[in-house]
Structures are given as structure tokens and as C-alpha cells.
Amino acid sequence: MGTWDVDGRQVREVSRRSGAVWTWQSDSEQPIEYEIEWVEEKDIFLYGSRVRPGGWSVSTLDPSVWTNDGTLEGAREVVERRMPSMPR
Structure with missing residues (x-):
């Protein structure tokens, strides 16, 4: 957990009862949260x-693109690998 840099974005990881969530926001006048x-x-x-x-x-x-081995570590790797295709 914590904050880390992925493809030039500051991404925050938070655990939830259901799994985990990674959040970031755009650098614009009216930021978009993702x-x-x-x-x-x-x-x-x-x-x-x-x-x-x-x-x-x-x-x-x-x-079929966002596949994982069922572990948090695997999910984290998928997010890191696929982050470049996500909006800034």
C-alpha cells in the first residue's frame, strides 16, 4: 500500500475488503479522478x-486483457503493466 509512480503518474494503492484500488487524477484545471x-x-x-x-x-x-493470477501481487503487476494505456 502507499503511493508509487507508474508511467509518470502518482498512483495511490488502498486495500479494501473486496480487494484493492489504485487511484490517480489528471493534471488539469478541473481534475478528473480515476x-x-x-x-x-x-x-x-x-x-x-x-x-x-x-x-x-x-x-x-x-x-481477456486484464488477467491476473488471483493474488494482490499479481493484480499490482497487471496495473503497472497496463497503466500506460489508461487516461492521464
Whole structure:
């Protein structure tokens, strides 16, 4: 857990009962918040974005691309590997 640099973004990792979530935001006048959530029980990744004060728009990431070995360490590796394809 903590904050780390992934592809030039400061990404914050937080554990949840359901798995883990990685968050970052854009460098713009009205920042967009992004998150990737790994749902351990289902071994799927969700992608969310929002502009405050609005709510989250959430979708499931393609499971054929966002594959994991079912562990937190594996999920972390997938996020690091796929982060360059995510919005800034």
C-alpha cells in the first residue's frame, strides 16, 4: 500500500475488503479522478472516473486483457503493466 509512480503518474494503492484500488487524477484545471479496482473474489478489474462533485462512472475492464493470477501481487503487476494505456 502507499503511493508509487507508474508511467509518470502518482498512483495511490488502498486495500479494501473486496480487494484493492489504485487511484490517480489528471493534471488539469478541473481534475478528473480515476480508479482501477481489483475485486479479489471475482478476480476482475473495474475502471471508474469522475469529475467532482459528480458521481463515478464505472465499467468492467476487458478480462481477456486484464488477467491476473488471483493474488494482490499479481493484480499490482497487471496495473503497472497496463497503466500506460489508461487516461492521464
